Amino acid sequence: ASEIQMRLQPACPPPINGYSICAYSIPSREIGGDYYDYIERRREGRVALALGDVSGKGIGAALLMSSLHAAVRAQIQTSHPIREMMAHLNDYIAENSPENKFLTLFYSELDSLTGDLYYANAGHNPPILCRATGPVERLDATGLPIGILADSTYTEGCTRLWPGDVLVVYSDGITESVNLADEEFGEERLISVVKKNLGNSSSKIRDRIDEALSRFVGTAAPVDDMTLLILKRVS
Numbered sequence: 001a002s003e004i005q006m007r008l009q010p011a012c013p014p015p016i017n018g019y020s021i022c023a024y025s026i027p028s029r030e031i032g033g034d035y036y037d038y039i040e041r042r043r044e045g046r047v048a049l050a051l052g053d054v055s056g057k058g059i060g061a062a063l064l065m066s067s068l069h070a071a072v073r074a075q076i077q078t079s080h081p082i083r084e085m086m087a088h089l090n091d092y093i094a095e096n097s098p099e100n101k102f103l104t105l106f107y108s109e110l111d112s113l114t115g116d117l118y119y120a121n122a123g124h125n126p127p128i129l130c131r132a133t134g135p136v137e138r139l140d141a142t143g144l145p146i147g148i149l150a151d152s153t154y155t156e157g158c159t160r161l162w163p164g165d166v167l168v169v170y171s172d173g174i175t176e177s178v179n180l181a182d183e184e185f186g187e188e189r190l191i192s193v194v195k196k197n198l199g200n201s202s203s204k205i206r207d208r209i210d211e212a213l214s215r216f217v218g219t220a221a222p223v224d225d226m227t228l229l230i231l232k233r234v235s
Contacts, residue, residue: 001030001031001059001062002027002030002031004066008066008069009025009036009037010023010036010038010039013038014038014039014040014047016112017112018112018163018233018235019110019112019231019233020201020202020203020230020231020232020234021038021049021202021230021231021232022202022203022206022229022230023036023038023206023227023228023229024206024210024227024228025225025226025228026225026226026227027225028057028173028222028223028224028226029057029058031058031059031062032057032061032225033053033054033055033057033058033064033065033225034051034171034173034225034227035051035052035054035065035069035103036050036051036052036169036229037049037050037069037072037073038050038229039072039073041076041109044079045111045113046109046110046111046112046118047109047110047112048072048076048108048109048110049107049108049109049110049229049231050105051105051106051124051169051227051229052065052068052103052104052105052106052124052146053103053104053105053125053173053225053227054068054101054102054103055101055103056101057224060101064093064097064101064103065103067093067096068089068105068146071088071093072089072107075089082107082109082118082120082154083154086107086120086143086146086154087151087153089105089146090122090143090144090147090149090152091150091151093146093147094146094147094148094149094150095150097147101147102145102146102148103122103147104122104123104125104145104146105121105122105123105124105145105146106119106121106122106124106125106127106139106169107119107120107121107122108120108169110161110231115160115161115162115233116158116159116160116161117159117160117161117167118156119139119156119157119159120142120143120154120155120156120157121140121141121143121157122141122142122143122144122145122154123143123144123146124141124145125170125171125175126138126139126140126141127139127167127168128167128168128187128190128191128194129159129166129167129168130165130166130167130168130191130195130198131162131164131165132162132163132164132165132166132198136191136195137159142154142155142156142157143155161231161233162233163233163234164198164199164232164233166194166198166202166205166232166233167230167231168194168205168209168228168229168230169228169229169230169231170226170228170229171224171225171226171228173223173224173225173226174190174209174213174227174228175187175190176223176224177213177216177220177223177224177226178217178220179216179217179218179220180218185213185216185217189212189216190209193208193209194209201232201234202230202231202232203230205230206230209228
């Protein structure tokens with residue numbers, strides 16, 4: 001199951017002129033319930049970036065993650081706008097999973113020519129957008145988690161990445177990692193690491209976050225799956 005799940009993860013991000021992308025996912029057990037993907041949506045000339053977190057752990061969460069992976073890839077082949085894609089995903093998961101199972105999902109599409117990022121956030125941790133000029137923005141929820149309520153509706157947000165800006169999308173296993181004193185890593189520590197490394201590539205920012213997490217957690221056992229996706233506009 002672990003081997004199959006690893007093969008569902010993208011081998012490498014698509015090359016995008018002027019942008020740097022990287023991601024990783026570390027399950028807390030042999031298999032996990034976190035999901036991430038990047039896919040070229042050729043009809044619209046955009047690149048889709050997605051990260052989700054299934055409730056629970058183990059086999060059940062992994063199966064639902066696999067269903068989400070397939071459903072997102074199927075929806076991307078359509079010409080539906082993002083809000084309709086999210087509604088279709090929600091209905092599919094709601095109809096085909098137990099009542100106590102749901103997931104959070106951040107789905108976005110990047111127009112690399114303009115830097116515009118169109119997105120919908122189904123109850124996921126707000127991704128953080130660290131501006132090269134200093135401010136930090138959060139891309140808040142635009143609808144309920146996927147699978148909680150059939151016929152849910154979602155709105156679409158839009159922001160623009162300027163050269164030097166860094167977007168960090170993460171699962172709560174990152175910020176809720178605890179050390180031996182039972183303290184959480186938290187969003188502010190994550191933001192601090194990103195801001196200190198804005199001049200680096202996305203992969204180096206990922207490495208610095210990983211190092212900071214390892215130092216903070218020490219020998220404490222992981223409490224949840226940890227998934228991270230970083231997008232930087234280079235030029």
